[in-house]
Amino acid sequence: MNMAQALNDALKSEMRKNGDIVVIGEDVARLGGVFRITDKLLDEFGADRVLDTPLSEAGIIGSAIGMSLYGLRPVAEIQFSDFVYPAFDQIVNELAKYRYRSGGQFSCPIVVRMPSGGGVKGGLCHSQSPESYFVHTAGLKVVMPSNPIDAKGLLIAALREQDPVVFFEPKSIYRTEKSDVSEGDYTVALGTARTVREGSEVTIVTYGAMVPLALRTAGRAASENISVEVVDVRTLLPLDIDHIVASVHKTNRVIVLHEAPRTCGYGAELAAEILERAFWSLDAPIVRVTGFDTPFPYALEDEYMPTESRLLQAIRAITRD
Amino acid sequence: MGAMSAEQLTKIYRSIVQTRLFEARIVALHRQGRISIYATSEGEEAIAVAGASALREGDWLFPDYRSTGALFARGVSMPEYLSQLLGTGLDSSKGRQMPTHIASRRLRIGSVSTPVGNGIPHAVGLSWAAKLRKGPEAVLVLFGDGATSSDGFHAGMNIAGVHRLPIVFLCRNNQYAISLPLKMQTASKTIAVKAEAYGFDGFRVDGTDAVAVYSAVHNALERARDGKGPTLIEAVAYRLGAHTTSDDARRYRADEQVTEWRQRDCVEILRRQLESQELWDSRRDTELRQNLSLEIDDCISRALAEPPPAVASLFDDVYSDLPRNLIEQRKDLLGGTSS
Numbered sequence: 261m262n263m264a265q266a267l268n269d270a271l272k273s274e275m276r277k278n279g280d281i282v283v284i285g286e287d288v289a290r291l292g293g294v295f296r297i298t299d300k301l302l303d304e305f306g307a308d309r310v311l312d313t314p315l316s317e318a319g320i321i322g323s324a325i326g327m328s329l330y331g332l333r334p335v336a337e338i339q340f341s342d343f344v345y346p347a348f349d350q351i352v353n354e355l356a357k358y359r360y361r362s363g364g365q366f367s368c369p370i371v372v373r374m375p376s377g378g379g380v381k382g383g384l385c386h387s388q389s390p391e392s393y394f395v396h397t398a399g400l401k402v403v404m405p406s407n408p409i410d411a412k413g414l415l416i417a418a419l420r421e422q423d424p425v426v427f428f429e430p431k432s433i434y435r436t437e438k439s440d441v442s443e444g445d446y447t448v449a450l451g452t453a454r455t456v457r458e459g460s461e462v463t464i465v466t467y468g469a470m471v472p473l474a475l476r477t478a479g480r481a482a483s484e485n486i487s488v489e490v491v492d493v494r495t496l497l498p499l500d501i502d503h504i505v506a507s508v509h510k511t512n513r514v515i516v517l518h519e520a521p522r523t524c525g526y527g528a529e530l531a532a533e534i535l536e537r538a539f540w541s542l543d544a545p546i547v548r549v550t551g552f553d554t555p556f557p558y559a560l561e562d563e564y565m566p567t568e569s570r571l572l573q574a575i576r577a578i579t580r581d
Numbered sequence: 582m583g584a585m586s587a588e589q590l591t592k593i594y595r596s597i598v599q600t601r602l603f604e605a606r607i608v609a610l611h612r613q614g615r616i617s618i619y620a621t622s623e624g625e626e627a628i629a630v631a632g633a634s635a636l637r638e639g640d641w642l643f644p645d646y647r648s649t650g651a652l653f654a655r656g657v658s659m660p661e662y663l664s665q666l667l668g669t670g671l672d673s674s675k676g677r678q679m680p681t682h683i684a685s686r687r688l689r690i691g692s693v694s695t696p697v698g699n700g701i702p703h704a705v706g707l708s709w710a711a712k713l714r715k716g717p718e719a720v721l722v723l724f725g726d727g728a729t730s731s732d733g734f735h736a737g738m739n740i741a742g743v744h745r746l747p748i749v750f751l752c753r754n755n756q757y758a759i760s761l762p763l764k765m766q767t768a769s770k771t772i773a774v775k776a777e778a779y780g781f782d783g784f785r786v787d788g789t790d791a792v793a794v795y796s797a798v799h800n801a802l803e804r805a806r807d808g809k810g811p812t813l814i815e816a817v818a819y820r821l822g823a824h825t826t827s828d829d830a831r832r833y834r835a836d837e838q839v840t841e842w843r844q845r846d847c848v849e850i851l852r853r854q855l856e857s858q859e860l861w862d863s864r865r866d867t868e869l870r871q872n873l874s875l876e877i878d879d880c881i882s883r884a885l886a887e888p889p890p891a892v893a894s895l896f897d898d899v900y901s902d903l904p905r906n907l908i909e910q911r912k913d914l915l916g917g918t919s920s
Contacts, residue, residue, distance in 0.1 A: 282713070308713045314743060319702055319736030326706020329641075329691060330714070346732065353696055354703070362684035362692045363675035364898040398899050422901035451904070498904035 261441040264434040266408035267297045267373075270415035271335065273445045275305055278333065281419060284311040284324055285337030285373075294339055295375055295434055317347035321372065325354055328368040333419065341376035341428060342385040348393070355424050356399030371418045371425045376404075377469050377519050378551075378565050379432030383558035389468075389520035389551065394426045395496045395529070401450055402496040404428040406471035408439045410494055413448030421450065430469035437472060453500035455507060459489035461579050463507040465530050466517035467493045470566060474517055477571040486579050496526055504530070505537045512543040513578050517566060522550040549574050585795065587860050593627075593634050593654070593791050594851050594861070595869060600626040600650040601848055602873050603659065606881060607666065607680075611826040615885065616666055619680050624821035625753050626650040627791035627847035629723060632751045632816075635798040636721055643691040643704035643722040646681045647753070651723055656688050659877065663884035675898070676890040697758075698724060698731025701750070705737040708748040708805075719805040720748040721798065727758025729772055738813070742779035745810035749801040750776075752813065753788060755820035760833035776813035788816030789847040792854060818847065 261269065275281045283289075283298050283305075289312040292299035302310040313320050317338055324334035338344045344351070351372065359367045378387035395402045403418060403425055405411035411429070418425040456471060457478050464474045471492045478488035491507050493499060508514055514534055516527035527548045534546060549566050557564050604621045611619050622629060629650035633642055636655065644651050652662060661673065665683050668676035674684050674692075684692035691707070694700040704722035711718040728734050729752060741748050752772050756763050769775055776783025784801075786793045794816050801812035819842035823830040830839075855861035896903060896911045903911070 311709075314736075314739050316736040316739065318732050319705075319740050322699070322702025322733060322736060323706030323709055323740055326691075326703040326708070327710040328706075329703065330707050330710035330716075330718075332710050332713075349696060349699060349732075350702070354694060354699055358692055359901070360898045361674060361677045361682070362686070362898075363673055363677060365673060365684055365686040366692060367901065401900070401904075498906065501905070 261408050262435045262438050263405070263408045263411045263429070264295060264297055266412040266441045267415055267429065268299055269441065270412040270419070271298065271301060272304065274416050274419045275301065275309065277445070278419070280331060280333045281335060282309045282311060282327065282332050283335045283337070284313060284327070285320055286313055286315055286339050288312060288337050293337060295431060297373070297429070298337065317343055318350050321347040321350040321355060324370050325350065325358065325368050328370050329366055333369050335371045335373060335419070338372060338374040340386050341374035341390050342388045344374055344390065351394070351400070351426070352397050356397045359423065360399060367422055368424050369422050371415070371427050373427045373429060375431035375434070376428045377430045377432055378556055378561055379469065381558070381561060384555050387556040387561070389518065391428055391496055392520060392524060392526050395526060399424065401425045401498065402428070403450060403494065404430065404468040404496065405494065406430070406433070406468055406492050407437050408441050410448050410454070410492075412441055413446050414450070414494065416445055417447040417450055420447070425450070428468065433469045433472060448494065450495045451498035451500055452495070453491055453493045453503040455489060455503070456492050457488065457490040459487040459511065461487045461511055462513040462515060462575055463489045463491055463504070463511045464515045464517055464571075465491050465493060465504055467496065468519070470517045470519060473566065473568060473571065477568045477575065480568060480572055481575050484576070486575055488575060499533065501533050501537065504534065508534055508538040509541050512541055514542070514546045515549055515571070515574050515578060516546065517549045517571065519551045519565060521553045522548055523553050525550055544578050547574050547578050585792065587858070589634065590792070590855060591860055593630055593795065594855055596630045596634070596650060596654045597626045597791060597848055597851060598869060599653055599873055600630060602870065603877055604649060606877050608826060610881065616680055618825050618827055619666070620647045620825045621822040622647045622649055624842060624847065625755050625788060625818045627851065628751065628753045628788045628794050628816040628818060630654045631791040631794035632721060632723065632798045635795055635802055637719070639689070639718050640802070641689045641691065641704070641707050641718055641720045643700045643720065644683070644693055645697070645700060645724050645728070646693055646695070647725065648723050649681060652683060652690070655690060657683065657685065657690070659880040660884065663880055664887060667884050667887070668890070669884065669887035670890045671887050672890070675894055698728040698733030700724070701728065701731070701733040701737035702740070704748060705741045705746060708741065708746040709744055712744065712746055717806065718747070719802045721751060721802065722748065723751050723753065725758060726752060726754045726756065726763055726766055726772060727761065728752070729775060730766055738776070738779040741811040742781050745808070747805035747808070748811045749798055749805060750811065750813040751798060752815045754815050754817045757820050757824070757834070759824040759828065772815040773813060781811050781813070783813035783815065785815045785817060788818030789845045789850055791847060791851045
């Protein structure tokens with residue numbers, strides 16, 4: 261099963277169990293979403309639970325908030341994370357703060373799903389990685405899976421949360437990564453990182469579509485006798501910092517890796533958290549391998565994105581005595 | 582009007598007078614430095630009070646920050662409202678929001694959004710859920726003329742029209758959005774006419790006439806419950822006061838305009854209507870005002886004595902549980918005695 265199928269399977273499985281879950285978004289019903297993540301949900305669950313909306317992201321999130329106050333559990337799809345900004349106000353000022361500002365009288369258990377990231381020749385506005393904006397907003401949990409097994413388990417866990425979850429789906433690996441995904445229902449707890457490759461000389465801390473890239477690069481580094489550990493954070497908030505710190509204590513070197521632009525990117529937060537907790541274990545400065553502080557380019561996409569060669573150079577440099 | 586009982590009429594009048602007297606005292610409290618800011622509804626009380634009075638118990642109300650009369654009509658008590666206004670430890674929202682930004686699950690009042698128009702799609706979403714679940718609830722959302730330019734208004738009106746949702750949009754057209762007069766807000770002839778573009782009816786009523794507002798909202802809520810979809814009601818009045826206690830309206834409008842509108846005071850209009858039906862007289866009016874003044878003063882002095890929220894509560898309700906980062910930060914603030 262690939263990640264797109266695993267996400268679809270998670271939605272089906274949880275919608276069968278929980279009649280309060282409704283799917284809401286643009287083209288999610290008859291079309292099954294432009295990436296087909298909601299494929300055939302309309303057939304099984306009907307038009308009262310799979311809701312096409314007009315083209316209005318603020319309308320999608322705003323009305324999902326109202327539905328959640330009534331007792332429903334909306335799963336809102338934003339067609340591309342690049343189009344979330346009209347709903348940014350609704351997410352940041354309304355969704356994230358509704359529990360807090362009502363003194364806990366209300367909560368909005370909404371999952372906001374968004375395909376994100378580059379690598380699909382989508383240009384400026386079909387390629388962005390806006391996760392940091394949301395991690396910076398109190399009241400949201402932020403998740404990004406890197407493989408089909410985690411995708412299903414994290415999405416089911418998100419659907420059982422009492423708080424809003426922003427769920428980023430790295431679209432470039434929707435169909436490239438395949439795994440044996442269990443048929444039944446299972447969860448991957450939010451706030452748990454995973455070591456996806458053991459190593460001893462440097463830890464790459466990353467998430468989403470950069471995980472398979474890190475694994476491929478770690479394989480190449482191994483052929484140069486450099487031992488690389490790869491940690492997939494899986495949820496950006498809450499962050500499983502203890503897991504990362506344990507890895508740093510072992511390898512004493514860290515590369516943080518993401519597609520999003522460098523300045524104020526999530527890597528900056530990772531680096532700060534690691535420095536506060538494991539400064540004296542470090543043998544070298546933390547290195548960030550990231551997208552550049554430019555808009556996401558169309559023709560030069562491959563140059564913008566972190567690549568195996570850029571990452572390998574960083575690995576070589578940080579492990580050179 | 583014939584449908585309204587004497588009891589309903591006097592109840593609405595009492596709530597309007599209560600709002601007028603209460604807000605005057607709150608403005609005085611602001612001048613004493615006891616409250617940070619307040620948005621009065623003087624001149625528009627009839628819209629909020631009469632609109633919310635048309636709701637049934639199971640319905641939902643989504644007010645904005647100039648909806649005090651609607652809160653009283655819905656059953657918010659003065660002590661609980663004062664706890665909110667002063668941000669005390671007894672506030673059901675735990676002192677998290679600016680004055681007037683109430684929320685009440687008990688009374689089915691949505692949490693007031695500060696950004697203008699943002700609450701409109703929440704109200705729409707709730708009415709959508711009620712329709713999907715075939716629930717009996719109808720929804721009333723209150724906003725001002727400025728909100729009709731907001732993204733939330735467009736998004737909400739559009740979705741409500743497409744899905745024929747059980748909701749009433751009640752716009753208090755008080756002629757100004759802070760300093761901006763209506764003609765600079767929209768080139769539409771009226772606000773009501775905007776409904777046509779969204780595929781449903783819009784009506785204009787005299788917002789200084791509580792009875793007219795009540796019947797318009799009542800009928801629209803009935804239509805909503807009958808599956809006949811949404812309605813936009815434009816209630817025309819005038820913001821006699823400034824935008825808030827922080828505003829100076831003399832910078833952008835003439836006193837003569839205000840004086841002119843004071844002749845059409847919603848309190849006086851309803852009182853005369855009640856008196857003409859022999860439901861009210863000056864003795865009862867004096868008694869009502871005296872009783873309300875005493876009660877308001879008593880509530881205020883009690884509220885001023887309420888303790889502030891506990892410092893540790895700063896971190897509560899961000900999430901249903903405390904994630905690691907907040908456990909650490911709470912410890913930083915409280916000096917390591919918390920977790």
